[in-house]
Amino acid sequence: xxxxxxxxxxxxxxxxVPEDVYxxxxxxxxxxxxxxxxxxxxxxxxxHYPSSAHSHMARGNSLHAVSKHSGADRxxxxxxxxxxxxxxxxxxxxxxxxxxxxxxxxxAGTAAKAAALRKKKMEEMEAEEELKxxxxxxxxxxxxxxxxxxxxxxxxxxxxxxxxAK
Numbered sequence: 001x002x003x004x005x006x007x008x009x010x011x012x013x014x015x016x017v018p019e020d021v022y023x024x025x026x027x028x029x030x031x032x033x034x035x036x037x038x039x040x041x042x043x044x045x046x047x048h049y050p051s052s053a054h055s056h057m058a059r060g061n062s063l064h065a066v067s068k069h070s071g072a073d074r075x076x077x078x079x080x081x082x083x084x085x086x087x088x089x090x091x092x093x094x095x096x097x098x099x100x101x102x103x104x105x106x107x108a109g110t111a112a113k114a115a116a117l118r119k120k121k122m123e124e125m126e127a128e129e130e131l132k133x134x135x136x137x138x139x140x141x142x143x144x145x146x147x148x149x150x151x152x153x154x155x156x157x158x159x160x161x162x163x164x165a166k
Contacts, residue, residue, distance in 0.1 A: 016048070017048065019045055019048070019049045019052060019054060019055060022041050022042070022044055022045035022048070022049075022055070022058070023045060023054060023055075023058055025041050026038045026041040026042050026045070026058050026062065029041060030061075030062070030065060033069070035062060035065040035066045035069055035070065036066060036070075038062045038065065038066075039059070039062035039063060039065075039066055041058075041062075042055065042058035042059040042061075042062045043059060045058055045059075046058075046059050051088065052088070053084075053085045053086075053088035053089035053092065053095065054085075056081050056082070056084040056085035056088060057081070057082060057085035057095055057098065059081040060078050060079070060080075060081030060082030060083075060084075060085055060098065060099075060102065061078075061082070061098060063075075063077045063078035063081060064078040064082070064098075064101075064102045064105070067106070068105060073107075075102070075106040075107060075110040075113070075114075076110055076113035076114040076116075076117045077114075077117065078102050078106070079099070079102055079103060079106065079110060079111065079114035080114050080117050080118045080121065082095070082098055082099040082102055083099060083114070083118070085098075085099075086099055
């Protein structure tokens, strides 16, 4: 039922699905050992709530479960997501415990892989931000050029309007 509610909210006209709906669906899917679907739900939550510690933790816990139960090597991603959740809510002991548990169960070398993955993600985010700033600067330059280009015709139009008004 929750899955149907999310699908209805994603259909036009789109409605904002509360974060708790995604988290509740994810918890239900986890209880059914449907870990890939749990991960998809967590990623949807994260797409809509990117600065939420809960959504990062849901993704991290989902990746942990996928790694543990399916044998997929998603451990480093799990650690990165769990660390981000802890960073966003550093006083939450449950989040810290989940991160420690994941690191304990992960294969040797996961922490180093996670650090490299996080560094790569940070570089990608910085590159995206630089691109965004460059696009904004280009837009401002184009706007400035438009204003300069239009200054002559506007001045002529004002002069003509003044002449016609006399």
